[in-house]
Every structure is written in structure tokens, then in C-alpha cells.
Amino acid sequence: MTTGPVSVKIEDVHVSFGRTRVLTGVNLDIEPGEFFAFLGPSGSGKSTLLRAIAGFGPLPAGRILIDGQDITALPPWKRNVGMVFQSYALWPHMTVRKNIAFGLEEHKVDAKEIRRRVDAALDLVGLAEYADRRPTQLSGGQQQRVALARTVVIEPRVLLLDEPLSNLDANLRVQMRRDILDLQRKLSLTTIFVTHDQEEANTMSDRMAVLNDGVIQQVGAPMALYDRPANLFVADFLGTANVLEGRFITDNGRSRFTDESGIEIVIDKTVEPGYGALVLRPQNLTIQPPGASHRAHIVPLPGTVQYVEFLGSIVRYAVQVGPHVILIDESHHQGDQVFEQWVAVEVGVDTNYLTTLAQ
Numbered sequence: 001m002t003t004g005p006v007s008v009k010i011e012d013v014h015v016s017f018g019r020t021r022v023l024t025g026v027n028l029d030i031e032p033g034e035f036f037a038f039l040g041p042s043g044s045g046k047s048t049l050l051r052a053i054a055g056f057g058p059l060p061a062g063r064i065l066i067d068g069q070d071i072t073a074l075p076p077w078k079r080n081v082g083m084v085f086q087s088y089a090l091w092p093h094m095t096v097r098k099n100i101a102f103g104l105e106e107h108k109v110d111a112k113e114i115r116r117r118v119d120a121a122l123d124l125v126g127l128a129e130y131a132d133r134r135p136t137q138l139s140g141g142q143q144q145r146v147a148l149a150r151t152v153v154i155e156p157r158v159l160l161l162d163e164p165l166s167n168l169d170a171n172l173r174v175q176m177r178r179d180i181l182d183l184q185r186k187l188s189l190t191t192i193f194v195t196h197d198q199e200e201a202n203t204m205s206d207r208m209a210v211l212n213d214g215v216i217q218q219v220g221a222p223m224a225l226y227d228r229p230a231n232l233f234v235a236d237f238l239g240t241a242n243v244l245e246g247r248f249i250t251d252n253g254r255s256r257f258t259d260e261s262g263i264e265i266v267i268d269k270t271v272e273p274g275y276g277a278l279v280l281r282p283q284n285l286t287i288q289p290p291g292a293s294h295r296a297h298i299v300p301l302p303g304t305v306q307y308v309e310f311l312g313s314i315v316r317y318a319v320q321v322g323p324h325v326i327l328i329d330e331s332h333h334q335g336d337q338v339f340e341q342w343v344a345v346e347v348g349v350d351t352n353y354l355t356t357l358a359q
Helices: 046-054 096-106 111-124 140-152 170-187 198-204 222-227 232-237
Strands: 008-017 020-030 035-039 061-066 081-084 158-162 190-195 207-212 215-220 242-251 254-258 264-267 274-280 285-288 298-310 314-321 324-331 344-350 355-358
Touching: 008 046, 020 046, 020 215, 035 046, 035 198, 046 081, 046 158, 046 190, 081 140, 096 111, 096 140, 111 140, 140 170, 158 170, 170 198, 190 198, 198 222, 207 222, 207 232, 215 222, 215 232, 232 242, 232 274, 232 355, 242 324, 285 324, 298 324, 314 344
Parallel strands: 035 190, 035 207, 081 158, 158 190
Antiparallel strands: 008 020, 008 061, 207 215, 242 254, 242 274, 254 264, 274 355, 285 344, 298 314, 298 344, 314 324
16 A cells, blocks of 8 residues: 555656557656646647556556556556546446445455445545446536546555546536546645646646657646747647747847848847747737837837637737737727727737747
């Protein structure tokens, strides 16, 4: 039985299905008690990596260690990890109590101990009054809680979650991610969560790894990755990004960015000369009438409004600036003026909020 949270270490892991390489040289250190997310698009290798930790799929090259123990070649039932699947995988003919007890019965745990642990798990997920119902008599969120209870009742060293919220409606997803995080904190259980949804990863994880084409692109806290992406893939995948590609030029210790359309922006830091990109987040841009006064550090770019989207708390503008369509998000307040389609405007670029990327 685990006496405290454990670490997970992944060393130079490669996974192939036949001649198709799915994971390439993955290295990760996951801290004890951490809620860690694998984030990426479909086909990025995130679920394959999770299954490699669980012991499903082909034997990977490299090493996977839990609490310092090399488990790479161990079968799944000897790893003492718990996995919650996207489909929940509940037995429809069994009651909630029997579903939760199933793993303990398979491990030949004493009947009195099974009852104690099942009762504790039911209380933990708030389903004690539903113990005698069957899965078909439960809502999607309740089924999700049963799947979690069935997994944590075996007291795993690591909890693995494979897109467990994807079958729920939007409102229930928000509630369930809070419930899962609360449960993880109560248990102080090292947890690895797979998702393609950046909002889920941002709101739940202590840190995350962004994957693409089987390669880890960047690892870090959600806010750090958003504010300081390592490359264009991360910048574009984590939220909305306006990307301008061009050249950085440095003269007398000052740098400026220029592109083929004639846009030129002075940068308040020294950037390595050469080709690269500027990343402009929509919320860091402003939109004003032509010729309006601007604060210091604002570079105005003339353009024309292409379309306007009202998104409740914000108004999103798409503005044609030379060959670029730049998105700007403005907070919405009752009575605010809204710029109409085809109106000439100026996009204000605040040089305090520029992300520069080399190429």
C-alpha cells in the first residue's frame, strides 16, 4: 500500500506500431502529488504515452519508473496504477457498489475490508445514496464518479485519466473537472490527465506537456507556456494567437521586427537577428479610430474591420492589416461603441506584450 504520493519518471521512451513511430524520445519528470496533463491534438501520442505508463500497448523502448522502480516490462496488474477510461467501462449488470468493489474482489481482499473501502469511496465521490443503482440509472456525471471511485478504491500509486470528460456536456464538464481536482487534492495522489482541450489542461493541471507528432514540444505550468511558448506550435495551440513572420534586425543594441508587407515594430529587448515570428495575443491588442492618440509603447497599424463577433464578455474583431487578418479581443461593457464591418481602424500593438520566436 502506498504511504504517500510518488514520482513518475519517463526516460527516452519510444513507441512504434509496426513501422509507424508514435512517440519519439520522450523524457519527463512528474513530481509526487502533481496533477500533470498530456495535452495535444488527435494523433499527437498523448494517449499512447498514458497507456505506456499503464502497461497497455506495445512494449516501449526506454524506461518508465514509478517511485524509482522500473516498471517498463511489468504487466498492468503488477504496476498498481489506476486508469479511468473515456467510456467509463462500467459493468451495466452490476450495482454501483459491485462495480466499485470489483477490483478489490479480483485481488482477493477480505470482505470486511472491501465493504469499508467501498463505503469510503462512495462517500468520497458523494454517491453513498446511489450504491444500489445500476449505471443505466445514473447521469453521465454520476457514472464518471463511479469510474473514479472504482479506480481510487484499489489505492493506486498513480491515477491515470484518459479524456474522462469528453462524453459530458459543457456545463457538467466544468463541474466534473472541479470535482476531480478536489478529489485528487484530498487523496494527494499523483495524477496524469490526457486531454486535447486546452481549457481543461489550463484549469486542472499543475504542469503539462504539450505533444505534437509524438514529440514533447514544451513542459511547464499552464500560464508560463501560454505567456512564453517555445515555438509556433505551442503558441498557436494554447489559445488564439496572431502570428507575424518576418525578420528581426538589431542595430546599436535595439531590435526591430519587419515583414514583407512593410510592418515595422520596435522591440524593447535585444533579439537574435534573423528570420522569426512575433506572437500577438488578441487580448493584448487595442482597436481605435484612425489617428487616435496612443499610449507609450503602442505601435498603431492601420487596417479595416472584416467581421465582428459578440462573445458575451468580449467582442472579437478581425481586422485586415496588409496581408494579415489580426484578431483583437475587447472587453464588453454595456453601452460600449462597437466598430462596424468595413470601417477603417487602427490596431494598437503594445510592445510590452510581444512574444518573439526564432525560426
